[in-house]
Amino acid sequence: MSDTITRKLMLYFPKCECEKPIVYHLVKDYDLVVNVFRAKVTPEEEGYLVLDVTGTEHNIEQAMAFVRTFNVTINLTGKGVTREDTRCTHCGFCVPYCPSNALRIDDTATREVVFDESKCIECLACIRVCPFGACASAF
Numbered sequence: 001m002s003d004t005i006t007r008k009l010m011l012y013f014p015k016c017e018c019e020k021p022i023v024y025h026l027v028k029d030y031d032l033v034v035n036v037f038r039a040k041v042t043p044e045e046e047g048y049l050v051l052d053v054t055g056t057e058h059n060i061e062q063a064m065a066f067v068r069t070f071n072v073t074i075n076l077t078g079k080g081v082t083r084e085d086t087r088c089t090h091c092g093f094c095v096p097y098c099p100s101n102a103l104r105i106d107d108t109a110t111r112e113v114v115f116d117e118s119k120c121i122e123c124l125a126c127i128r129v130c131p132f133g134a135c136a137s138a139f
């Protein structure tokens, strides 16, 4: 059996594509395990979806080819939420709001707030609470 991998995807759906059951097909047709972190429809009825997919590399590639046929933009960078280090004052205000420990206080002497992108589940809490606008979303 082929090895499975997990890939983080961010999908942007133009208005006309929001109703399409794309996640259903990822599971049924490409045998992927899908873990949706965030789904949002803007007032303009565009859709954003942040998810992990787990499956064989081949199936994930095939699934992405399928998704692209719907005029859906795929962000494969894994960089949904970013932190601008020059803006961060390391005040620590965001840390208790981060549910995944992606933002945490470094236990070295510096006590700086470190951001581990790989743990971020795109909940956007830090963007809402950061008083200095240091965190931002690619969406």
Ligand code: SF4
Residues within 6 Å of the ligand: 083, 087, 088, 089, 090, 091, 092, 093, 094, 095, 113, 126, 129, 130, 131, 132, 133, 134, 135
């Ligand atoms: S709240 Fe903003 S400025 Fe404060 S530690 Fe978090 S990201 Fe940095």
Ligand code: SF4
Residues within 6 Å of the ligand: 081, 097, 098, 099, 100, 101, 102, 103, 119, 120, 121, 122, 123, 124, 125, 126, 127, 135
């Ligand atoms: S988006 Fe959520 S999970 Fe990611 S760093 Fe901000 S608070 Fe943590």
